[in-house]
Amino acid sequence: MKVRLVLRRAAYSLVLAATLVTCLEAAGPAQGLDKQSQPAPATNTPGSEEHQPAISLSPAVISVKAKPGQSFSQELTLWNNTLQELEFQMEARDVVVRDGKRVFLPAGEIEGGIARYAVFMDRDVIALPGSSVTTTVTVTVPNAPAARAIACIFMGKTIMGTRNSVAMTGSLGALFTFTLADDFHVQSQPLQVSVDADANSITFRQGFTNVGTDPVVPKGVIAVTGENGRLVARLPVSGQRLLPGETQEFTAEHSGLPKTGRYHATVLMENESAFFSNAAEFSIK
Amino acid sequence: MQAFGGALPSGATKSVGTTNWTISTPFDVKVTCSNLLTLLPCTLLLTPTYSLTAELQTANAIDTWKIGGVTLNSTSASTLTSNGTYGAVTAYTFALTIPFSESSGTISNQINLLSVCN
Numbered sequence: 355m356k357v358r359l360v361l362r363r364a365a366y367s368l369v370l371a372a373t374l375v376t377c378l379e380a381a382g383p384a385q386g387l388d389k390q391s392q393p394a395p396a397t398n399t400p401g402s403e404e405h406q407p408a409i410s411l412s413p414a415v416i417s418v419k420a421k422p423g424q425s426f427s428q429e430l431t432l433w434n435n436t437l438q439e440l441e442f443q444m445e446a447r448d449v450v451v452r453d454g455k456r457v458f459l460p461a462g463e464i465e466g467g468i469a470r471y472a473v474f475m476d477r478d479v480i481a482l483p484g485s486s487v488t489t490t491v492t493v494t495v496p497n498a499p500a501a502r503a504i505a506c507i508f509m510g511k512t513i514m515g516t517r518n519s520v521a522m523t524g525s526l527g528a529l530f531t532f533t534l535a536d537d538f539h540v541q542s543q544p545l546q547v548s549v550d551a552d553a554n555s556i557t558f559r560q561g562f563t564n565v566g567t568d569p570v571v572p573k574g575v576i577a578v579t580g581e582n583g584r585l586v587a588r589l590p591v592s593g594q595r596l597l598p599g600e601t602q603e604f605t606a607e608h609s610g611l612p613k614t615g616r617y618h619a620t621v622l623m624e625n626e627s628a629f630f631s632n633a634a635e636f637s638i639k
Numbered sequence: 640m641q642a643f644g645g646a647l648p649s650g651a652t653k654s655v656g657t658t659n660w661t662i663s664t665p666f667d668v669k670v671t672c673s674n675l676l677t678l679l680p681c682t683l684l685l686t687p688t689y690s691l692t693a694e695l696q697t698a699n700a701i702d703t704w705k706i707g708g709v710t711l712n713s714t715s716a717s718t719l720t721s722n723g724t725y726g727a728v729t730a731y732t733f734a735l736t737i738p739f740s741e742s743s744g745t746i747s748n749q750i751n752l753l754s755v756c757n
Contacts, residue, residue: 414756415686455721456690505755520733527755594687
């Protein structure tokens with residue numbers, strides 16, 4: 355997985371490109387923890403992508419299943435695909451949801467934060483142009499963790515761009531989520547169905563709020579059945595990560611309208627062993 | 640640069656208020672994402688969006704630094720977007736507001752942009 359961050363426009367000559375990549379089991383699970391990360395990069399070596407300056411981080415998302423008191427280690431690799439030598443300072447921040455948005459709080463700012471228990475092998479790292487640098491973070495889950503996610507960040511210290519540009523530094527963070535109690539509870543809002551006759555499409559919107567204590571990644575399907583119970587459409591609903599307290603809207607779109615009549619839409623989402631469902635009626639006139 | 644008169648760098652805009660003046664300049668942010676094993680876009684994976692924050696590196700209690708209307712500070716990261724869309728070019732405007740009461744001199748700071756997958 356790869357993320358590129360590009361700042362550009364004529365106002366100043368800063369062009370920053372950052373590529374964020376994830377890899378599958380970059381390092382084997384340590385100390386008995388069940389750790390999952392996103393699939394590995396295959397083509398993120400410097401210069402392999404477009405010829406834009408870029409920095410890359412692998413992995414980008416790591417899901418950890420653990421118990422309080424356990425520790426694990428994870429390698430993080432940053433590629434410097436720019437022409438500059440880049441200096442980074444390693445930093446962990448707690449990721450919590452406030453007013454519906456994720457915020458990145460410095461380690462130690464919240465009680466029960468996990469970030470303060472993240473120890474990096476190297477505090478400062480330097481990535482040479484066209485090269486990569488790897489460091490290891492070891493995280494110990496505290497006894498009563500309040501947060502369920504941290505970001506382990508390569509905090510940029512080198513100004514990217516030219517002398518005449520706005521001084522900006524680029525940073526990339528790997529998201530670590532922690533499942534500690536298998537407490538997967540999701541509250542659903544009513545399923546919204548919007549029929550757009552002009553666009554000849556139906557949009558389904560389902561809001562979910564994570565009311566449990568562990569992160570969830572619900573994904574599933576929406577099934578549309580007619581009055582006779584026959585399946586009319588089956589739409590996949592992509593997964594989205596919900597941290598505790600977080601709300602997201604899941605959408606699916608069906609192109610084309612079925613014939614006139616009443617229909618029943620059922621959304622069925624799953625997260626590990628937990629299932630969430632909701633339903634709504636709608637009609638095509 | 641100065642509030643009254645003087646030349647502006649290419650791409651910069653100046654506006655003069657009653658008690659302060661502001662220089663601003665646009666920039667784009669584009670974050671792309673793809674799984675390099677499966678080559679699937681991230682929208683089909685478990686991190687369909689990204690968060691982008693900005694943070695000043697040095698405290699500045701006199702001037703106001705903004706990106707996209709969001710005031711930046713050096714004590715915490717300000718969220719520019721919590722559900723950025725991969726592949727989309729998002730236009731932001733950087734703006735620095737300087738009060739007339741401030742003495743002439745160099746204003747220096749750095750802005751750190753941080754991207755984390757959701």
